[in-house]
Amino acid sequence: MGNLLTVEDEEAGMAEEKPAGSRLTPTIKTLAARTGYSIGTISKALRGSPVVTPSTREAIFAAARELGYQANARGMALRTGRTYQAAVLMPITSAAGYEWDGVEYTQILSGISQALEGSDYQLAVHGYRKFDDACAIARRIVDQRLADGLIFSGVLSDDARITMLVEADFPFVSLGRCRKPFVYAHVDIDNEWAAYAATARLIAGGHRRVALINAGPRYSYALDRIDGFSRAFREAGLTPSLDLVRGGDLSTRFGRESTLALVNQPAPPTALVCVNESTTLGAMSALVSLGLAVGVDIDVVAYDDINVSAYFSPPVTTFYQPIEVLGRRLGEFLLRRMAGEKPAQLVEIFRPELIGRQPDNLGGRLIGPD
Amino acid sequence: MGNLLTVEDEEAGMAEEKPAGSRLTPTIKTLAARTGYSIGTISKALRGSPVVTPSTREAIFAAARELGYQANARGMALRTGRTYQAAVLMPITSAAGYEWDGVEYTQILSGISQALEGSDYQLAVHGYRKFDDACAIARRIVDQRLADGLIFSGVLSDDARITMLVEADFPFVSLGRCRKPFVYAHVDIDNEWAAYAATARLIAGGHRRVALINAGPRYSYALDRIDGFSRAFREAGLTPSLDLVRGGDLSTRFGRESTLALVNQPAPPTALVCVNESTTLGAMSALVSLGLAVGVDIDVVAYDDINVSAYFSPPVTTFYQPIEVLGRRLGEFLLRRMAGEKPAQLVEIFRPELIGRQPDNLGGRLIGPD
DNA sequence: ACGCACAATAAAAACGTTTTTATTTTTCTT
DNA sequence: AAGAAAAATAAAAACGTTTTTATTGTGCGT
Secondary structure (H helix, E strand, O other), rough: OOOOHHHHHHHHHHHHHHHHHHOOOOOHHHHHHHHOOOHHHHHHHOOOOOOOHHHHHHHHHHHHHHHOOOHHHHHHHHOOOOOOOEEEEEOOOOOOOOOOOHHHHOOOOOOHHHHHHOOOOEEEEEEOOOHHHHHHHHHHHHOOOOEEEEEEEOOOOOOHHHHHHHOOOOOOOOOOOOOOOOOOOOEOOOOOHHHHHHHHHHHOOOOEEEEEEEOOOOOOHHHHHHHHHHHHHHHOOOOOOOOHHEEEEOHHHHHHHHHHHHHHHOOOOOEEEEOOHHHHHHHHHHHHHHOOOOOOEEEEEEEEEOOOOHOOOOEEEEEEOHHHHHHHHHHHHHHHHHHOOOOOOEEEEEEEEEEEOOOOOOHHHHHHHO | OOOOHHHHHHHHHHHHHOHHHOOOOOOOHHHHHHHOHHHHHHHHOOOOOOOOOHHHHHHHHHHHHHOOOOOOOOHHHHHOOOOOOEEEEOOOOOOOOOOOOOHHHHHHHHHHHHHOOOOHHHHHHHOOHHHHHHHHHHHHHHHHHOOOEEEOOOOOOOHHHHHHHHHHHHOOEEEOOOOOOOOOEEEOOOOHHHHHHHHHHHHOOOOOOEEEEEEOOOOOHHHHHHHHHHHHHOOOOOOOOOOEEEEOOOOOHHHHHHHHHHOOOOOOOOEEEEOHHHHHHHHHHHHOOOOOOOOOOOEEEEOOOOOOOOHOOOEEEEOOOOOOHHHHHHHHHHHHHHHHOOOHOOEEEOOOEEOOOOOOOOHHHHHHHO
């Protein structure tokens, strides 16, 4: 025999050499060896198939628990064609000075992550810089099946991603809705109502020249807000001060600069509606520079995304919607959509809560005592 | 023959029925059929193996381009044991009122995402609520090989994750360093120096009672900052005002409340060092509430994480480090680490840039002319 | 007691790769 | 020009699953 090892010797030798071998991640084969059942039966048992007898199922589960078996995601993915990935498109802004841009994404991701907790799905983040990149990534995700579902925001009024995904019948949930009559899962804030309510509050406070610091007009929600803004005026029998609407990126810089420009006009606004906290901070910085005090010389109503307006000086009246809740709902909807649920019922529109921190009736005082 | 189809008929029939079949995602087999080479050769050619002849390689690449072939990640993953996933541990704070918490994560993820762009790696985000969860997730990632590499932040002075990952020789990069003498890839801000410089600036401005609004003392960087804070006093021949150091979560609320408490003390600080923008905003809100004006009644120096301090009223002096740059470096280091590079050289400490927006010498004026 | 349905499980095939081993083709030596 | 060595490619095996098909065993009716 010499140096040649019999099979038994070799096995013994290996068992001797690497006891670590026994601690190697257990696979379905390990379970098969342990329990004496075939790998097919093991798989069926673990997936809860009714064809396996309760007693064997129990034995298999016991062994799985004992060995700490966890199904290998790659194996499952390869066999089933599913990826067990939930993709999120995240806007990336690398420009210095725009660092606040997208801060709400931490909240959104938190919410989605919470919803996915305990499911088999991984949260995969795909960054994009330009809208076209987002479309390209979405298409790649669908074509190559890089994920089983997709979440994105920043919806345009005619959004190519939605068109494509609906057409491909790919599971997705958008934060925001487009203006095309598709049926698709989405979550949104009632932007029309929120702009209406903010504007109406200021009109009731006597204001007639209200500025709206808004997102760029290609975004669907920017249009929604203009709609609500206008409706508030119309319902009060007034003409909306549409000349005071500014659209742009929602950076602090934009908030500051557009406020400076607005106030330095011949016919300046007496009140400001800011669509997020970043622009609000910029607006307030501008007002301080101009020597105008909020609540004394001008009113400001804002939308609160990261709940920090309470700490502005003075605290400003906001419409607050915990964005993380939207994120959680996005995740929940995506799970249900991926489980096969139809999109029609996977729709929720959140109405933000008004937190009045100022009287916001300077317009009235300016025009005359009430 | 009747209804029976010959093979040729069937193929023709299928080609007729679903021309989409030809547009089915091409696999390596499709390429094999197209080019006439075996799948093994195709694989080697695509991976750039030197054993395949240039001419065949070229033919294979041409076919791959023509068909738009993209390697199936699941197949590769299963065979190679690699996952092509870069995992990031992201802290999640679901408590209302802490929405700002972790805003910098958008920046970090942006940076990482940019670094990963063009690589084969996917960015997978794992949310955690408590530190122990982060450890458990990290262990699961290693044990089940859920990812090929890991990035995390919020490093403790003795961080179980670092210990475990170093021990397992698993590729990772941390944002921040622990106080154990391990060799591991990491990126950090020079917190000791930053705190030293901020404090020294205030001491030079005549301040003797400086408060430090800091992270909780279990974080390594919180200790670094206390070290720098103390050194500034020592080098000036003074005793550090350690009784004015406050540690806590870095929320706006914490900034506000600790400032209120500090200022209402019998021996209040004449200046504040705030370790991030969130606490700074809270501190400024507190000062306004107390009727104290920054730059008039008290000095504030802060660390800038999302570059928004310029818009505070008044703008405060900050140490600014574009955090996205750190994120990008985290991603780059992880790629290199996953490619097998040794960790010793994958270390970079960033020194933030001072942006002096205030004289910060109120201490001098209060105490008397210099 | 003999097949027969049916239940339970085993065996085999497949997903798309990479890698190892085997085979064929080419080139070089003499 | 025959043979060996080297180069190029093909074939097969493997990764860990799920699913389809095949096999075995059991209880039943007649």
